[in-house]
Amino acid sequence: MNPVKKFSTLIQLIQFMRPYRKYWIGAMIALLCTAGVTLAIGQGVKLVIDNGFIAGSIEQLNHSIFILIGMSLLMAGGTFIRFYLVSWLGERVTADIRQAVFDNIINLHTSYFEKNRSGEIMSRLTTDTTLLQSIIGSSFSMALRSIVTTSGALVMLFITNVKLSLIIVAGVPLILLPILLFGRRVRQLARKSQDSIADVGTYAGEAIQQIKTVQSYNQESYESVSFAKEVDKAFSIARHRISQRALLMATVILLVFGALSGMLWVGGYDVITGVMTGGELGAFVFYALIVAMGTGTLSEVYGELQRAVGATERLMELLYARNEIEAPENPEDASRLKASLELKQVTFNYPSRPDKAALSDFNLSIPEGKVTALVGPSGAGKSTVFELLLRFYDPSLGQICFDTTDLRQLDPHxxxxxxxxxxxxxxxxxxxxxxxxRYGKQNASEADVIAAAKAAHIHDFIQQLPEQYYSDLGEKGVRLSGGQKQRITIARAILNNPRILLLDEATSALDSESEGAIQKALSNLMQNRTTVIIAHRLSTIIHADNIAVMDEGQVVAQGTHADLLVQSELYAKLAARQFEE
Known part of the structure; x- marks a missing residue:
């Protein structure tokens, strides 16, 4: 990551912290107070040595110890306040980022999810935000504390003894060099590590979702071996990252304590020769240790902050992903338009398949209040028509109209x-x-839901469930059969009471008895509504007002069932095959 982009990423993170200024200010005040008390303890050490140990005065020793205890109490109170405020801030900011990212994701255009795996998106939304919470609430606090105390200790070093301080300062460039060198490698490896963790989560999620297929083909061992490869890959990257961080910390500690050793030799010589007192050397050692520990902490936290930059970058990519399907500035009111649809010379390519047109020069008129059916072989483009009507995508060429208004002039919602x-x-x-x-109409009453369930002929089954309408259905409705699931979704559509119905073979998963009941319910629901049906069973659309026969992304014939049996060879073949069966 170049420095400008890295700075931009941190600025974006800071934007989420701005609403909580009072918490930051409180934490900084507590930090400065504890840092001041910590530095004052060095002078307390000097008093204990010079006035207590060397002077041999019990009274002065007691006085000095009481001062040290008082300072310790102040430092403990300030540390509590600082830790609480910074930890609270980490939790709050992380929650805000997680919510903001989800709010943007849930509104993104459908093609975004063709190009980006759901498992990776979930990893960013959970793992990366959890990492940020840990860093903002802990590592960032440690870094600030170390910067303040180390800076203050350096000042006190010069006040105490300039010559010894110069020895310490001379080692600073040697310490900063490995931090900068290794830090860049750690940042790159942190990004790779987060991506590899996302891959592990994606693989596991897919295998679990398809668990019945995995077990029916006896592929448990294969999936276990494949998952182990993903885990080992993630571990290998993490191991490399950890080795770089460990090497960084070891190098910094070696350099810091090497400088301390040199300083102690010179300081001990000065005490022996009477140039400085033992208390001054004790205070100097105390401040030097603060500098050493602060520098060591910074070298450790620096790697964590690099991970934070990587995690923030991944999250910001989601947060600022642009929605390609947007409402115009002054959209027309769709509720006032006629519930008719028309596709005019529409050509469309899926983003994931740019070289193959799903629809090509496609024309179709869908009149208000009529039933229009789409039939044709698999891959003819029937489902694509639905996705365009819902404006999940915009056509590459041509126009789709609601009444006489282009869909691009309407608010998608x-x-x-x-x-x-x-x-x-x-x-x-x-x-x-x-x-x-109730998902289709959140403000519907329980009585409305029950009425919709009765219309979908699912009420009697629901009454037999342990908690009836409050029975949990499990993940993706796993506790229901295919036909029961479909009747639930039909009840949802009935409750929604729309002007336009889009039915993608709505009875395909039902047994003959249920199909007959649902057909009656759908017949009542379709009255005075514009209905578009994707039909695989031609028996379900014999009475449609218009049947469009599709092949290779185009309408090759239109008419009633009777007309098409005579006029369309493709339709006649489909009908003959099905009705013979």
Missing amino acids: QLRQQMAVVAQQPALFTSNVLENI
Whole structure:
């Protein structure tokens, strides 16, 4: 990282600390007080030696010891205040960063998550913020304390004895050189270490999510070996980082205590020859030890601060990631427009597949209050149409209109409020039944939720659950069958009461009996609403007002079921194959 970028990263981190100035000011006051008391203790040591030990006065010794005890009490109180305030600040700032990053992530365009793995994003949101909390609340405090006390001790060294102080100062450049040299390597390795930890989390998360597939193919051993490789890779990088930090600390300690040894030799010679008193040498040794310990702490904390810069950089990348799907400055009110849709000469390439068009010169009109079905072989672009209608992406070429207004002129949030989606793969959250159904309309009453569940023919099943509507469904609804999950999502769509329904083969996971019941519920729901259906079972869309046959990203035929049996060879083949079955 170049110095300008590093400075910019730290400035961004400091922005989150600004709202809590009073905590910083309080911590700094406590820090300065404890630093002052610590430095005063050196003079107390001088008094104890010169007035107590050497003078042989019990009274003066007692007086000096009482002063030292009083200073110790003051230092303990100041340390408590400083530690509490700085630790509180670390927790609060970390929570603010975590919230700000999540708020930005949750609003990012869909294609961002094609290019960035969810496991790595979660690692940044959890591991990196936890690292920051530790550093802001502990390491940063130690660094500030060491800087203040070391600076003060250096001043007291010169006040006590200039000649010995020059010996200490002469060693400073030798100490700073390894800190700067090794610090750069530690920073680079810290970033690699955080990335490798993210890889470990991603791999483990994917294996756990697909645990049934792993076990059904007896691949537990393979996954264990593969995970071990990821862990060893992370460990190897961490080991290299630790070795660099350990070498840095050892080098600094060797140089610091080497300088101290030289200083003690010269100081001892001066005491013997009467140039300085034993108390002055004791005080000087005390301040020199503070400088040595402060420098050692700084060398240790410097590596931690480098990790903080790396973690902050990763978090800021998420925080300032730009949303490519944004509302215009003065969006039109989608609720006042007709619930009709039209795709005009639309060409679209997924960002992850820029060389292959998912839709090419695509044209389709979806009238208000009618049922439009999309059929065709796998990969024809049917699901892509849904993603464009929801404005998860913008087309590369062409235009998509809500009524006569381009979707780019609408607020995406308000646009999506006009729609409800029932996907082929039902999406449930780790929560209870009530919250999963109410997800589409958070202000709905419990009575409204129950009415929607009855319309989706899932109420009787819910009543049999241990806690009925308050029964937890497990991660992604793992405690339900595929058909039960799908009826929950249909109830969610019914509760949402949208103007436009997007149904991606909403009955594909249901048995024949449930399918018939849901078809009735959907038929009632589709009354006077614009409905777009992706159909794999042609039997479910025989009565659609318009069926668009798609192939290789284009509409190759349109019409009713009866018309297409005659006019479209592709549709006739699909129908013949299914109805024969």
